[in-house]
Amino acid sequence: MIKKEYAQINETLYTEVLPNGLKVYLLPKMGFHKTYGLFTTNYGSIDNYFGYENEALHQVPDGIAHFLEHKMFEKEEGDVFQIFGQQGASANAFTSFTRTSYLFSATDRIKDNLVTLLDFVQAPYFTKETVEKEKGIIGQEIQMYDDDPNWRQFFGMLRNLYPNHPVGIDIAGTVESIADITAEDLYLCYHTFYHPSNMTLFIVGNIDVEEVMQWVRDNQAAKTFAPIRPIERIFPEDSYDTIKPYDQLAMPISRPKTVLGIKGLQQKLPSDAKEKMIFRSALHLLFQMLLGNTSANFLRLYNQGIIDDTFGFEFNLDRAFHFADFSTDTDDPATFEKEIRAILLNYRQDPEVNEANLALLKKKTLGKYFQSLNSLEHIANQFTQDLFGEYTLFDMPEIIQSLTLADLYRAAEVFIVPQAFSRFDLIPLVTAENAE
Known part of the structure; x- marks a missing residue:
């Protein structure tokens, strides 16, 4: 086991890579009653064209990662949720673009619940009948x-x-x-992406590290897995040329909604893991300075009625894509786009972007970060999303403190470019009733 101490946040992370390739992370949190276990595969909705190196590639139906997540809880002997419930635990799962995670939270019987988590995720059971039944359930979710x-x-x-x-x-x-989707499709995706070498196990709570790690070692040693093989994932070439500058959709809403997106190109990202974290944090802080709810730009746009309380923005950086989006409800989507574009493209001339504001914002960001460490749920869910090589969620204070205006400018220079923008509007659906 490798022990890494983060003195600034008073946390100690223990890591071990098992012979089957599973990466195990343990974070003891003394004084907490609850324990969280999160079992994650590096596999999500975008991974629909794949194979092993030097072998034939497979293309599977869209939505299969999410479908597989649903089916994992159903076993021949019954529903896994009932087992967790009988053991005093709550369980859940979620699928994102790049990951699928299964989790439990409990205050006691931690070993029982941890073993249940490992065992049910590592024992797939799909039949033609159960797959067909699930299609109706997920179809209703999609329609919702x-x-x-x-x-x-x-x-x-x-x-x-x-x-x-x-x-x-x-x-x-x-x-x-x-x-x-067929049962054969599910088994293909499962055996490709649910190999331990493509997965991480993260456990946080009031735990005995040596004891818990031994539980995991024993559980995995008793199972047989296929040899570790590199997975090849195929994605389209990245360029600005395919971006659709504008589109809209009519829905039964009372007021227009608009969102302005910015697409980043993967080939422009830094290759170094730490530099990627710096890139992401730099853009987060730049957007806060330019359009945060205490900025002069925000107040001006709000007072002019161009944005309202629904205004928000975020920046996403993941395994195969990165983008930003800025959205609001507004009666004038075109003016919104014009104003947000101008603010973002003129970041170097904006008086809000200065050393004093950066120092203040870094303190505020660090304060929110330290506060978030009081939530085991936040730590568990965020940790596996924030794995950049050897850098983790717990390296964020060092990253934030090191940021300079030069870092913000470097990130913006490659990301905020005119050809990267696109706007999408939701407009009120005009019906015969309201047309009168």
């Missing part, structure tokens, strides 16, 4: 999201930015795409 304006707005923006990339496709797929 189709009625959600914020969800439709987000994926409308992504389709504009990534018309040929699977990140522009809903994580759950479509009713049509999941209709093509």
